[in-house]
Amino acid sequence: MTRRSxxxxxxxxxxxxxxxxxxxFLMGEDVSFNFMGSTKGLAEQFGPGRVRNTPISEAxxxxxxxxxxxxxxxxxxxxxxxxxxxxxxxxxxSIIAKSSYLYGGQTHIxxxxxxxxxxxxxxxxxxxxxxxxxxxTIPGLKVVVPASPSDAKGxxxxxxxxxxxxxxFEDRSFWAESEDVPDEEYLIPFGQAAVRQAGTDVTIVxxxxxxxxxxxAGERLRARGISAEVIDPRTLVPLDLDAILRSVAKTGRLVVxxxxxxxxxxxxxxxxxVAERGFDSLRGPIVRVTTPQIxxxxxxxxxxxxxxxxxxxxxxxxKLVSR
Amino acid sequence: xxxxxxxxxxxxxCLRRMYRIRIFDTTLSQxxxxxxxxxxxxxxxxxxxxxxxxxxxxxxxxxxxRSHGHPIxxxxxxxxxxxxxxxxxxxxxxxxxxxxHLSDFSVGSLGETSIVGSGLPVxxxxxxxxTMKGESRVCLCFFGDGAANEGTFHESLNxxxxxxxxxxxxxxxxxxxxxTAHADACxxxxxxxxxxxxxxxxxxxxGMDVTAVYAAVRVAVDRARAGSGxxxxxxxxxxxxxxxxxxxxxxxxxxxxxxxxWRERDPIGLLRARLxxxxxxxxxxxxxEAAERVRVDQAxxxxxxxxxxxxxxxxxxxxxDPIPLS
Numbered sequence: 001m002t003r004r005s006x007x008x009x010x011x012x013x014x015x016x017x018x019x020x021x022x023x024x025f026l027m028g029e030d031v032s033f034n035f036m037g038s039t040k041g042l043a044e045q046f047g048p049g050r051v052r053n054t055p056i057s058e059a060x061x062x063x064x065x066x067x068x069x070x071x072x073x074x075x076x077x078x079x080x081x082x083x084x085x086x087x088x089x090x091x092x093x094s095i096i097a098k099s100s101y102l103y104g105g106q107t108h109i110x111x112x113x114x115x116x117x118x119x120x121x122x123x124x125x126x127x128x129x130x131x132x133x134x135x136x137t138i139p140g141l142k143v144v145v146p147a148s149p150s151d152a153k154g155x156x157x158x159x160x161x162x163x164x165x166x167x168x169f170e171d172r173s174f175w176a177e178s179e180d181v182p183d184e185e186y187l188i189p190f191g192q193a194a195v196r197q198a199g200t201d202v203t204i205v206x207x208x209x210x211x212x213x214x215x216x217a218g219e220r221l222r223a224r225g226i227s228a229e230v231i232d233p234r235t236l237v238p239l240d241l242d243a244i245l246r247s248v249a250k251t252g253r254l255v256v257x258x259x260x261x262x263x264x265x266x267x268x269x270x271x272x273x274v275a276e277r278g279f280d281s282l283r284g285p286i287v288r289v290t291t292p293q294i295x296x297x298x299x300x301x302x303x304x305x306x307x308x309x310x311x312x313x314x315x316x317x318x319k320l321v322s323r
Numbered sequence: 324x325x326x327x328x329x330x331x332x333x334x335x336x337c338l339r340r341m342y343r344i345r346i347f348d349t350t351l352s353q354x355x356x357x358x359x360x361x362x363x364x365x366x367x368x369x370x371x372x373x374x375x376x377x378x379x380x381x382x383x384x385x386x387x388x389r390s391h392g393h394p395i396x397x398x399x400x401x402x403x404x405x406x407x408x409x410x411x412x413x414x415x416x417x418x419x420x421x422x423x424h425l426s427d428f429s430v431g432s433l434g435e436t437s438i439v440g441s442g443l444p445v446x447x448x449x450x451x452x453x454t455m456k457g458e459s460r461v462c463l464c465f466f467g468d469g470a471a472n473e474g475t476f477h478e479s480l481n482x483x484x485x486x487x488x489x490x491x492x493x494x495x496x497x498x499x500x501x502x503t504a505h506a507d508a509c510x511x512x513x514x515x516x517x518x519x520x521x522x523x524x525x526x527x528x529x530g531m532d533v534t535a536v537y538a539a540v541r542v543a544v545d546r547a548r549a550g551s552g553x554x555x556x557x558x559x560x561x562x563x564x565x566x567x568x569x570x571x572x573x574x575x576x577x578x579x580x581x582x583x584x585w586r587e588r589d590p591i592g593l594l595r596a597r598l599x600x601x602x603x604x605x606x607x608x609x610x611x612e613a614a615e616r617v618r619v620d621q622a623x624x625x626x627x628x629x630x631x632x633x634x635x636x637x638x639x640x641x642x643x644d645p646i647p648l649s
Contacts, residue, residue: 025455049455050455052486054482055478055481055482055485057478057481057482059444059474059475059478060444060447060475060478060479060481060482061444061478061482062444063441063443063444063445063447063448063475063479064444064445064447064448064451064479064482065448066444066445066448067385067433067444067445067446067447067448067449067450067451067452067462068448068449068451068452068455069448069452070433070445070448070449070452071383071433071449071452071453071456072452072456073451073452073455073456087474090438090441090475091441091444091475094436094438094441095436095441095444095445099434100640100641100642100643101419101640101641102416102419102420102424102426102434102436103415103416103419103420103424103426103428103434104414104415104416104417104418104419104420104640105417105639105640105643106415106416106426106427106428106434107428107433107434108642108643110643139641140641140642142642142646162644163642163643163644164642164643164644190646191646191647237646238646238647
């Protein structure tokens with residue numbers, strides 16, 4: 001075991017897969033300079049052919065990744081900041097998500113798109129977007145939301161070996177975290193949620209940075225005699241709905257903590273699925289703790305209260321348990 | 324055989340494929356059993372075939388919503404293409420893509436994509452993949468005059484230029500982006516003039532003359548294969564049919580006189596005249612046409628006799644590594 005940070009784990013996953021498979025390469029803005037902290041040492045080890053700095057041409061280079069994938073390469077595309085996907089959105093939706101299907105399986109697109117989410121740090125509305133739900137609605141994309149350093153490593157390795165387009169949302173709030181990570185190689189399969197805290201009174205599902213609020217709320221709830229079960233889905237497409245349903249069958253109560261904006265959030269989708277399939281287990285309404293449906297303001301005085309917090313999750317859980 | 328003077332054997336193959344496209348699209352436009360209207364390439368055959376035959380069989384190609392002619396030009400079997408247009412299970416895309424998305428990966432067609440301009444980055448990336456694998460292939464990208472005003476055109480040419488990629492961009496300028504005249508939509512008269520802005524060669528050629536298209540694209544393909552990077556070739560061409568559907572009936576945005584003027588330079592007629600001058604006879608040329616008519620006829624018969632997909636087949640091919648839908 002070695003203590004590694006979230007960024008180190010992302011770096012290690014890419015390095016190991018690039019060492020293993022010469023068709024894996026990295027492209028994106030400033031990747032050779034390690035501007036974001038996740039690509040340290042890769043340009044030095046693999047050279048400018050396999051660690052390619054792109055111009056600021058998101059549609060151009062994301063589509064180019066698709067073309068390279070069609071002819072046998074396995075690109076990792078670093079979008080730098082998640083909303084930089086927007087200029088490339090047609091390539092993501094019309095080409096990357098749809099080519100395997102449109103051409104009846106004659107091709108497939110083994111692309112990994114890494115998108116870091118920056119929010120709650122004063123970057124204002126355009127840079128603070130968390131387009132997880134937006135992307136999740138598109139058929140043909142797999143969506144991964146690693147919420148711990150060790151998960152980031154195992155999930156990104158699986159993503160790189162997957163023959164389909166995978167988008168990995170890296171939540172900046174985890175960058176400072178470190179934990180012990182196995183030295184031996186490991187992969188985490190998609191569609192397997194993690195029970196981060198076992199409990200019996202209320203199920204709390206956390207999405208990306210929402211996992212942190214869920215875990216902190218869980219500690220406070222335990223101090224108040226409420227046993228919370230915290231679930232981290234780890235991947236949203238595919239989603240391990242069975243893990244959530246099993247937990248709700250035990251607790252009868254569900255809170256979903258999601259950093260996305262409220263409307264059509266990931267939380268909304270999970271809530272609807274559980275309402276349909278787990279209704280008979282429920283002892284009260286499903287509660288979503290999300291980001292309000294407003295653009296993100298610059299001033300920390302206005303921004304800070306907007307994202308899901310342990311306070312809000314605790315309050316929701318206590319209300320449910322008190323019914 | 325020099326790049327400037329393709330031999331009679333190659334020109335005869337050009338005629339075969341041009342007739343194949345002409346008859347396929349014409350018979351298609353006369354059918355009433357298609358799930359959707361198609362975008363036909365009648366009139367644009369020289370622009371397509373001259374470019375495709377400048378490629379080697381192992382080269383790649385990306386194209387547009389006007390998707391029938393390109394795979395045919397690249398040598399695809401037309402039975403599966405006809406079946407695809409009828410939504411049959413034996414279609415090249417197993418009924419998943421239809422008229423705007425024909426393909427044939429076995430002949431290097433990486434699929435035709437129907438969002439205008441969306442294929443340019445893909446072709447650029449295929450060329451990147453070729454380079455990274457150390458192969459000597461080239462990727463050709465067909466797009467229209469309308470796409471030359473999309474952001475993806477500019478991003479793709481810039482990227483191909485800085486990375487010296489083996490891609491040949493072929494702009495089929497049929498004078499209209501849907502219904503809007505090129506002159507009203509584009510800041511430059513000659514799209515090829517934009518090549519200079521991306522530090523690559525650019526040339527405009529007569530798109531009704533298959534030998535002119537072949538010559539220009541062949542130079543560009545050879546250049547790319549030699550490692551000298553991308554080029555832009557603009558072909559001046561014209562579609563005799565409407566944007567979609569059958570023959571032009573004196574539409575809103577162009578005149579009968581204009582259509583008739585371009586029809587005087589029908590690319591098949593021009594090639595026939597050239598081949599007669601090279602020693603082929605009228606019966607030889609008619610035999611080529613007749614053989615293609617038989618081929619197209621067989622393609623429609625195959626398509627008609629083929630089964631429809633099962634509705635459950637809609638759930639196939641979303642992913643190469645399938646996952647459950649939740």
